[in-house]
Amino acid sequence: MTLMLERPDAKAPQPANLGGFKQRKPLPQGLVTIVWSLAGLALITGFVSDVGGARGFGLAWLIALSIPLLSWLVEGRRKATDRFVTLLVLTAFSVAIIPLISILATVITKGVPVLSAEFFTSSMRNVVGEGGGIQHAITGTLIITGYATLISVPIGLFAAIYLIEYSNDGPTARGLRFLTDVMTGIPSIVAGLFAYALFVLFFGEGVRMGIGGSVALSVLMIPVVIRSSEEMLKLVPHELREASWALGVSRWRTIVKVVLPTALAGIVTGVTLAIARVIGETAPLLIIAGMTDSVNTNALEGRMATLPVFTYSAMMNPGVPAEPSIDRAWGAALTLLIIVMLLNLLARTISFLFSPAKQR
Amino acid sequence: MSKTIQKPGDTIFRGLAQTAAVVILVTLAAVTIFLTARGIPGITASPDEVKHGTSFLNFVIPLIFGTLWAAALALVIATPIAVGVALFISHYAPRSFAGPIGYIIDLLAAVPSVVFGAWGMMTLAPALQAPFVWLEENLGFLPFFAGPASSTGRTMLTAALVLAIMVLPIMTALCREVFLQTPRLNEEAALALGATRWEMVRLSVFPHARSGIVSSAMLALGRALGETMAVAMVLSASGVISLNLISSTNPSTIAANIALSFNEASGLTVNALIATGLVLFVITFAVNFLARLLVTGPTKAKGVNS
Numbered sequence: 001m002t003l004m005l006e007r008p009d010a011k012a013p014q015p016a017n018l019g020g021f022k023q024r025k026p027l028p029q030g031l032v033t034i035v036w037s038l039a040g041l042a043l044i045t046g047f048v049s050d051v052g053g054a055r056g057f058g059l060a061w062l063i064a065l066s067i068p069l070l071s072w073l074v075e076g077r078r079k080a081t082d083r084f085v086t087l088l089v090l091t092a093f094s095v096a097i098i099p100l101i102s103i104l105a106t107v108i109t110k111g112v113p114v115l116s117a118e119f120f121t122s123s124m125r126n127v128v129g130e131g132g133g134i135q136h137a138i139t140g141t142l143i144i145t146g147y148a149t150l151i152s153v154p155i156g157l158f159a160a161i162y163l164i165e166y167s168n169d170g171p172t173a174r175g176l177r178f179l180t181d182v183m184t185g186i187p188s189i190v191a192g193l194f195a196y197a198l199f200v201l202f203f204g205e206g207v208r209m210g211i212g213g214s215v216a217l218s219v220l221m222i223p224v225v226i227r228s229s230e231e232m233l234k235l236v237p238h239e240l241r242e243a244s245w246a247l248g249v250s251r252w253r254t255i256v257k258v259v260l261p262t263a264l265a266g267i268v269t270g271v272t273l274a275i276a277r278v279i280g281e282t283a284p285l286l287i288i289a290g291m292t293d294s295v296n297t298n299a300l301e302g303r304m305a306t307l308p309v310f311t312y313s314a315m316m317n318p319g320v321p322a323e324p325s326i327d328r329a330w331g332a333a334l335t336l337l338i339i340v341m342l343l344n345l346l347a348r349t350i351s352f353l354f355s356p357a358k359q360r
Numbered sequence: 361m362s363k364t365i366q367k368p369g370d371t372i373f374r375g376l377a378q379t380a381a382v383v384i385l386v387t388l389a390a391v392t393i394f395l396t397a398r399g400i401p402g403i404t405a406s407p408d409e410v411k412h413g414t415s416f417l418n419f420v421i422p423l424i425f426g427t428l429w430a431a432a433l434a435l436v437i438a439t440p441i442a443v444g445v446a447l448f449i450s451h452y453a454p455r456s457f458a459g460p461i462g463y464i465i466d467l468l469a470a471v472p473s474v475v476f477g478a479w480g481m482m483t484l485a486p487a488l489q490a491p492f493v494w495l496e497e498n499l500g501f502l503p504f505f506a507g508p509a510s511s512t513g514r515t516m517l518t519a520a521l522v523l524a525i526m527v528l529p530i531m532t533a534l535c536r537e538v539f540l541q542t543p544r545l546n547e548e549a550a551l552a553l554g555a556t557r558w559e560m561v562r563l564s565v566f567p568h569a570r571s572g573i574v575s576s577a578m579l580a581l582g583r584a585l586g587e588t589m590a591v592a593m594v595l596s597a598s599g600v601i602s603l604n605l606i607s608s609t610n611p612s613t614i615a616a617n618i619a620l621s622f623n624e625a626s627g628l629t630v631n632a633l634i635a636t637g638l639v640l641f642v643i644t645f646a647v648n649f650l651a652r653l654l655v656t657g658p659t660k661a662k663g664v665n666s
Contacts, residue, residue, distance in 0.1 A: 082556035089452050092444025093461070096532070099525045100468050103479045110482075158380030166377055176381055178652070179388055185648035186391065186641065187586020189615045193637040197394035206626070219387060226384075252373035280472025283588035283615065287622050308474040312589060315478055326482075333475050344470050 026079075027071050039064040043094075057098075061091065111334025114327050120335075124293040124305075130324040134332050136295040137310035140210065141336075143299055144289060144306055145279050147214035148221055153271055155218075156225025163226070164233040165255055183223040191219040192284030199288065208290035210299030213306070216284035221274050228270025232263040265354030269347045276343035280336060282308035307336045395638040402631030411621070411629040412599075420636050422601050426611030427640065430516065430591060431584035433605075434523035439577055442528055446535035451561060462536065469529035477593030480522040485513035485594060492517070492606040503603050510608035512596060517605040519595040523587055527580035534579065538572030539565055571654055578651030582644050588615035614640040 039060040046056010064087050072080035123136035159176070167173035195216035199207045236259050244254040260267075290303035291313050311332040318325035403416045412419045445465065449458045492509040499505040546564040555563060597612030597620075604610075612620075614636045622633055 078556055078559070082558040085558040085561075086452065089444045089448045092441045093448045096441055096445045096465065096468075096528055100464065100471075102483060103471060103475065106479050106483045107475060155380045155383050158377045159384055162377035162381045166374060167381075172381075176384060179384055181652055182645060182648060183384065183388060185582050185586075185644050187588070187615060187644055189586065189588045189618050190391070190395070190637050190641045190644075193618070193634050194391045194394055197398040197634060198390070200398065205630075219391070222384065222387070250367045250370050252367075252370045255373065276470060280474065282472070282474040282477075283619050286619055290623070308472055308589075311474050311478060312593065315481065316593065329478065333478050336472055337475055340470050340472060341467075344467075 025074060027067070027074050031070075032067055035063060035067050057094070061087075064090075107330065107334050107337055110327070110330035111337075114331030115334065119328075119331055123295050125295075127293070129321060132324075132328065134307065134310060134328065134335065136292065137305045137307045137332060138335070139295055139297060140289070140304040141279060141306045141308075141339075143297065144210050144213040144217065144285065144304065145275060147211060147299055148217035148278060149271070149275055151214060151218040152221040152225050152274070156222045156274075157229050157267065159222075159226045160229035160233055161255060163230050165251075165259070180223045180226050183219070184227070186219060187283075188216075188220055188281050189283040189287070191216045192287035194219060195284065195288045208288065208303045209301060210289055210296070210304035213285045213289035213304065214299065216288055217278045217281060220281065220284070221278045224274040224277060225271060228273065229263075229267050232266030232270065233259060235266065236262045265350055269351040272343055272347035272350065276340050276347065279343070280308055280340055282312055285309050286312065307332050307339075311336065391641070395634055395641060398631055399635030399638045400631075402628055402633065402635040405628040405632060409628045410632050411625060412632070416632060416635060419632065420614075420639055422599050422611050423614045423617055423636060424639065424643070425601050426597070427585055427613040427615070427643070429603075429611060430520050430523060430595075430613050431581055433516070433520035434527060434584045435577055435581055437520060437524035438527050438531055438580060439573075441524070442531035442535055442576070442580075443573060445528070445532045446539055447561065447565075449532070449536050450539035451557070451565065462533075465529050465532050468525070469533075473526065473587060473589040474593075476522055476526055477590040480518060480590055480594035481514065484522065485515075485518050487513070488515075488518055488521075489513035495606055504605045506604050506607070508608075509606050510596070512608065514594055514596040515606050515608070516595065516610045519591050519610075520605075522590045522594050523584045526587060526590060527583050530583060531576045531580045534576035535569070535573055538569040538576070541572075542568045575651050575654040578647055578654060582647045582651065585644050585647060586615055586640065588619045592616035592619040 042063055043056050043060040046054075046059065068080045068084035068087060071083045118131070119133040120138070121135055122131070122133040124132045124134075125136075159180075163173050163176060167176070195212045196207070198215065199209065199212045203209070240258050240262060241254055244258045245251070249257070285306045286309050289306060289309065291309050292303040292305050296302055296304045311329045314325045314329035314332065318329075402410070405416070407414050410419075449462055449465075453461060489509075489511065492513060492515065495505045496509040542565045546568070547560055550560040550564045551557075591613050592615075595610055595612065595616060596608060597616065598609045599612055599617075600609050601611055602609060618633050618637055622630070625633055
């Protein structure tokens with residue numbers, strides 16, 4: 001890596017002027033640094049002052065563009081192209097970062113003022129206009145995601161065990177891996193439609209219930225759990241299994257007592273990330289779990305509000321007056337974002353704490 | 361053949377593992393069967409039995425167009441940026457800097473789609489209103505910017521931008537992996553011959569990564585096709601077929617249309633919506649299938665001992 005970081009020509013001994021080639025001097029590094037800092041200054045000024053982010057960005061880009069132009073005059077076409085591409089790569093990076101910053105800034109500035117004890121401890125039952133909260137949505141999200149986890153983890157884990165421990169990597173395993181990949185690609189709304197089509201069979205037209213949401217989320221979650229658990233089980237050294245078998249321990253006990261504990265941290269990390277992925281899903285829950293204003297703790301009966309669906313409906317159908325409802329939507333969005341980020345952080349912490357010292 | 365110890369526990373455990381594997385198969389089959397079974401009445405329904413009031417084909421074709429159009433636009437926007445960011449992480453940024461950047465891009469992947477939708481609707485769309493007017497005035501001769509510019513900014517281009525931001529993390533992550541697998545010797549050979557960094561990337565990294573970039577784009581396309589909430593919230597759709605990117609009459613997408621009209625639908629309209637879901641499933645299946653075919657796995661290094 002070090003080799004690539006340094007410009008290869010920077011320290012190379014300058015050869016004598018060969019065969020009449022024009023010797024080019026490199027652009028002074030100090031000048032380049034100054035231009036980059038000016039561009040950075042323009043960028044920051046654009047975002048901080050009322051010049052505007054877009055104008056600041058444009059100005060910074062124009063300033064930075066002077067480097068390849070100068071380079072063309074001093075160093076020639078090849079170096080100029082190289083510097084121009086560096087600028088493009090940096091541009092791509094900043095263009096990718098801007099939406100992230102903007103999203104976080106929007107959600108935080110609009111969501112934080114809404115958060116209060118009342119917001120978390122009251123539902124929307126009989127609330128018109130201001131007040132009310134998201135207790136029903138938080139409860140629903142926890143229940144639906146909880147059941148989804150209860151369904152997905154055993155199926156996903158056992159399927160991964162089958163793939164690694166029993167299938168001998170034959171055609172069955174290849175087929176199963178392919179199907180898992182296909183399942184990963186199922187659009188979330190299709191999973192919701194599937195759950196609806198399934199539950200209509202038993203409960204008739206217009207069915208809405210929390211457990212249906214769990215089934216839909218499971219369709220999305222199972223392939224993620226299989227993939228991550230499989231990777232983790234693969235990492236368990238085969239010598240551990242062989243040592244256990246050599247001691248006369250049966251196959252299933254080897255899996256339960258040796259393989260799974262070794263891979264546990266990785267599996268838990270994978271499951272946490274899978275939960276983080278499905279907890280923000282909106283489309284399937286909109287279709288099968290629906291929306292309601294009151295707390296519903298019975299997943300087998302009636303509509304159940306969830307944080308994403310609450311955010312969606314409070315923003316799309318705010319009613320009159322619209323302001324309080326949209327404020328609550330931002331509060332719910334912020335809460336959801338915090339939950340997702342905490343889950344991600346938890347997953348990273350687990351994998352960091354339990355990873356072998358070498359990989360830290 | 362050596363005989364391993366077989367106990368009742370073994371049989372049960374093996375059975376459980378096999379059952380789990382079969383469940384996957386059954387689930388996928390069930391998704392197809394249930395969607396087909398509930399969808400067929402919607403396909404054959406006569407125009408006056410459903411809310412949209414047209415035959416299924418006339419109903420679904422604008423939606424298919426909108427779905428493909430939005431996803432293709434998103435991909436056109438996202439691909440160069442994703443390749444640039446991946447290059448930045450793999451070959452341009454200092455090592456100590458690259459890790460955190462990768463983590464920040466992964467953070468984007470963790471943001472729930474409804475948050476993207478809310479942001480696109482409330483922040484991005486109003487901010488793009490003025491640029492759209494500018495586009496109409498200066499590039500109005502192109503069919504894409506013919507206008508009249510939407511007064512809300514909730515147009516196809518806005519939706520495509522949000523979709524592009526949403527598929528960016530997965531594309532970046534995959535491209536980064538592929539770029540990092542370039543054989544070191546190829547890179548060093550290029551540098552030793554006096555290539556600049558860009559020439560090294562162009563001559564040794566890109567040829568090696570071409571199939572990886574294509575398959576990551578296909579996977580991202582699969583994501584963009586099925587993305588629901590962001591489009592449903594950002595786009596103000598009216599079920600037309602139009603190439604216009606900045607007007608207030610936009611084609612809807614299959615997923616967004618289901619999300620927006622499912623709760624008000626009843627009877628055969630529900631079946632028709634489920635049938636459009638089946639169409640979406642088939643399209644994403646085909647795209648993902650192609651993408652998986654292209655993923656040849658980590659190519660073996662062709663260098664001497666790299």
